[in-house]
Amino acid sequence: MTTTNVGYWSELAEIHSRGDSYPVRQVIDGGSTLRSVERDLLGDPAGRRLFHAHCHIGLDTVSLARLGFTVTGADYSPAAVHHARRIAAEAGVQNCEFVVADSSEPAAAELAGAFDVYYASYGVLVWVPDTNVWFRAAATHLRPGGELVLVDEHPYAATFEGGVASEQPPVSAPYWQSEGPYTTRNGTSYSGDPDVIAHDVQVKWPHALGEILTGAQRSGLRITGLQEYPYSHYRSVPEMTEGTDGYHHHPRWSASVPFLFSLTLRPWHSGGPARSWWSARCRRWRRYGRCAASRAWRSRSTHRANGRRGCC
Numbered sequence: 001m002t003t004t005n006v007g008y009w010s011e012l013a014e015i016h017s018r019g020d021s022y023p024v025r026q027v028i029d030g031g032s033t034l035r036s037v038e039r040d041l042l043g044d045p046a047g048r049r050l051f052h053a054h055c056h057i058g059l060d061t062v063s064l065a066r067l068g069f070t071v072t073g074a075d076y077s078p079a080a081v082h083h084a085r086r087i088a089a090e091a092g093v094q095n096c097e098f099v100v101a102d103s104s105e106p107a108a109a110e111l112a113g114a115f116d117v118y119y120a121s122y123g124v125l126v127w128v129p130d131t132n133v134w135f136r137a138a139a140t141h142l143r144p145g146g147e148l149v150l151v152d153e154h155p156y157a158a159t160f161e162g163g164v165a166s167e168q169p170p171v172s173a174p175y176w177q178s179e180g181p182y183t184t185r186n187g188t189s190y191s192g193d194p195d196v197i198a199h200d201v202q203v204k205w206p207h208a209l210g211e212i213l214t215g216a217q218r219s220g221l222r223i224t225g226l227q228e229y230p231y232s233h234y235r236s237v238p239e240m241t242e243g244t245d246g247y248h249h250h251p252r253w254s255a256s257v258p259f260l261f262s263l264t265l266r267p268w269h270s271g272g273p274a275r276s277w278w279s280a281r282c283r284r285w286r287r288y289g290r291c292a293a294s295r296a297w298r299s300r301s302t303h304r305a306n307g308r309r310g311c312c
């Protein structure tokens, strides 16, 4: 299934990197593809290292580097990474690099625990089979005190798959994870490029909002913010029109439908000792542990003393 999707994304990378529908030239010439939601959530770039997952052809990655982050962009499509590297080189941006990587796999040794921010946006979880695995893998990239920022299509709006114009929101894709995966058939790109593509079948996984939050919580990260937005990053329903803010707005449903959501997370310990699976290398973990009863962090020797008193 993943091979099917990598083929699809590699074909789209070839088409999008031509720059007919994607603003490749504008980014090379110094422009930015970042929008207000992520700019607000990502905060001050100064001195911070950012991992950009699902980076596609790297337009957001280059924009993030220009903003001042030191960025590593990653995508599982070798073609996407090839074009991302080319575009970054043409743009003359030095503080970004790219790797081919599957976001459901833990960080490679040289990237583990190395980032202040793990960021992914606009077309992420619907391509991921298991959100628990995804959040855990994401957390392995973060240094203690780091933050995960996710901006994605709202799972409710994702049920309008292949969106048809109608008075009421139509539902044509499942909402619950237990119903997936499902396949869609698109012979051209969502970008509007007219090219007919050979990889016209896509496999997608629905994830209800509760399932996403539960997966996030179980990854060893603490949810610090959840927001929903009445506009979309693409024309998910035909009647939508693009506003000057770069988002697509629906003339009637905006009052009642969430199209995007964002999620921010931090390691539980922020400033304290780390949880085991995402920072096994953390030296503090050898000295500290979490008390099962009070959930407080205590040194190992305190645990032993408390254990004798029946607390830990």
Ligand SMILES: C[S@@+](CC[C@H](N)C(=O)[O-])C[C@H]1O[C@@H](n2cnc3c(N)ncnc32)[C@H](O)[C@@H]1O
Residues within 6 Å of the ligand: 006, 009, 010, 053, 054, 055, 056, 057, 058, 059, 060, 061, 074, 075, 076, 077, 080, 101, 102, 103, 104, 120, 121, 122, 123, 124, 127, 128
């Ligand atoms: C809609 S694009 C995301 C847009 C992107 N945020 C940007 O900056 O333009 C989806 C990207 O996610 C990538 N992708 C999907 N599943 C992935 C996975 N499991 N691991 C890594 N990349 C993945 C695809 O190859 C594709 O390039």
